[in-house]
Amino acid sequence: MSEIASQRPSRIVVDLDAIGHNLQAIRARVGVPVMGIVKANAYGHGLVPVARHLQAQGVDQLGVAFVEEGIALRRAGITTPILVLGGIFGPQVAQFLEHDLEITVSSLDKLRQVEATAEAMGRKASIHLKIDTGMERVGVHSYSAGPFIEAAAASCWCTLKGIYSHLACADDPGSPMTGLQLERFFEGCAHFERIGAPMPLRHLANSGGVLHFPDTWLDIVRPGIVLYGVLPDPASQATIAMRPALSLVSRVVFFKVVNAGNPVSYGATWQPAVDTRIVTVPVGYGDGYPRALSSRGQVLLHGQTHPLVGRVCMDQFMVDIGPQGSAYNEDEVVLIGRQGDAGISTEALAKRAGTIPYEILTGLNERIPREYIGGTDSR
Numbered sequence: 001m002s003e004i005a006s007q008r009p010s011r012i013v014v015d016l017d018a019i020g021h022n023l024q025a026i027r028a029r030v031g032v033p034v035m036g037i038v039k040a041n042a043y044g045h046g047l048v049p050v051a052r053h054l055q056a057q058g059v060d061q062l063g064v065a066f067v068e069e070g071i072a073l074r075r076a077g078i079t080t081p082i083l084v085l086g087g088i089f090g091p092q093v094a095q096f097l098e099h100d101l102e103i104t105v106s107s108l109d110k111l112r113q114v115e116a117t118a119e120a121m122g123r124k125a126s127i128h129l130k131i132d133t134g135m136e137r138v139g140v141h142s143y144s145a146g147p148f149i150e151a152a153a154a155s156c157w158c159t160l161k162g163i164y165s166h167l168a169c170a171d172d173p174g175s176p177m178t179g180l181q182l183e184r185f186f187e188g189c190a191h192f193e194r195i196g197a198p199m200p201l202r203h204l205a206n207s208g209g210v211l212h213f214p215d216t217w218l219d220i221v222r223p224g225i226v227l228y229g230v231l232p233d234p235a236s237q238a239t240i241a242m243r244p245a246l247s248l249v250s251r252v253v254f255f256k257v258v259n260a261g262n263p264v265s266y267g268a269t270w271q272p273a274v275d276t277r278i279v280t281v282p283v284g285y286g287d288g289y290p291r292a293l294s295s296r297g298q299v300l301l302h303g304q305t306h307p308l309v310g311r312v313c314m315d316q317f318m319v320d321i322g323p324q325g326s327a328y329n330e331d332e333v334v335l336i337g338r339q340g341d342a343g344i345s346t347e348a349l350a351k352r353a354g355t356i357p358y359e360i361l362t363g364l365n366e367r368i369p370r371e372y373i374g375g376t377d378s379r
């Protein structure tokens with residue numbers, strides 16, 4: 001971390017040991033290999049340090065969304081197999097092959113593009129077939145997957161490593177959609193048996209699948225958010241003992257008394273009914289702290305919860321610590337995480353902001369320095 005960054009009062013603290021613990025807890029639950037999903041800057045936790053730690057912890061495979069993320073991992077010296085989950089564009093195929101990245105092939109056309117590039121480069125492509133079982137995003141519909149699977153199984157320039165699909169409703173243990181998707185997925189996989197080709201790795205389970213649907217674990221699971229110790233949805237059940245890995249902390253940068261009736265922040269949307277004490281915290285929506293938390297957020301100061309008041313600005317926001325509250329410049333303020341006996345979870349913050357934990361975590365951007373604790377085996 002640069003000297004200037006280390007002087008910034010705001011930081012994200014990532015506990016690598018918590019991520020390692022969550023990986024082992026997932027493993028213990030599912031009993032099959034794990035593909036750790038590290039897309040979107042490892043859900044805001046930092047792509048390379050997290051991948052390095054997962055590799056040191058023996059994760060079987062890594063998954064990212066885009067080829068650029070895979071290349072960044074290879075450039076950082078990560079040697080674990082990496083699957084790029086997103087749809088591909090033909091001109092990108094050469095990059096996959098150069099950097100030894102596994103390709104998601106989601107149509108017959110794309111299979112042909114991969115084969116052509118692999119042949120031209122004289123290098124076999126490692127591929128996973130994407131079957132659409134109900135997400136209607138990318139992939140060949142399970143009910144028309146026959147010719148696609150036959151072509152892939154017969155391909156000289158592709159090593160068929162996996163076949164997979166993605167669950168739309170696994171966050172909710174009560175949704176009947178998951179059973180339906182599993183059934184459709186098996187229908188797609190049955191083409192391998194029909195043509196007598198060896199079955200590649202079958203995978204389906206995201207975090208929701210890992211938490212709630214043992215039938216979806218199959219040959220390898222693809223957890224993302226639970227690796228970071230966060231539940232996907234308020235309806236989800238914590239069937240794994242997880243530890244949240246991320247804290248977001250800052251410090252008081254200003255203290256003042258605001259007189260009754262004097263509005264605070266842009267738009268003058270909030271004013272105190274009585275004279276009160278207000279502190280300013282130097283974090284804003286420009287860091288990825290949601291503006292939707294205006295007059296809805298909470299922070300911890302001296303181990304107690306206090307309300308965020310008025311609008312969140314680009315670089316700062318204000319907190320009402322009450323008529324009797326006391327605070328000094330540089331006092332620690334916790335936005336996500338624990339302070340003393342109190343805590344603010346990513347899940348709770350997401351609820352207040354009217355969004356999901358994924359959006360909170362992935363929104364925390366590069367302007368906030370990340371600091372790593374634990375994980376001594378990967379640093």
Ligand SMILES: *Cc1c(COP(=O)(O)O)cnc(C)c1O
Pocket residue numbers: 037039085166205206207208222223224225226232
């Ligand atoms: C993001 C993603 C995952 C991980 O999802 P979580 O809900 O975070 O576990 C798994 N599979 C695919 C295809 C994904 O895009």
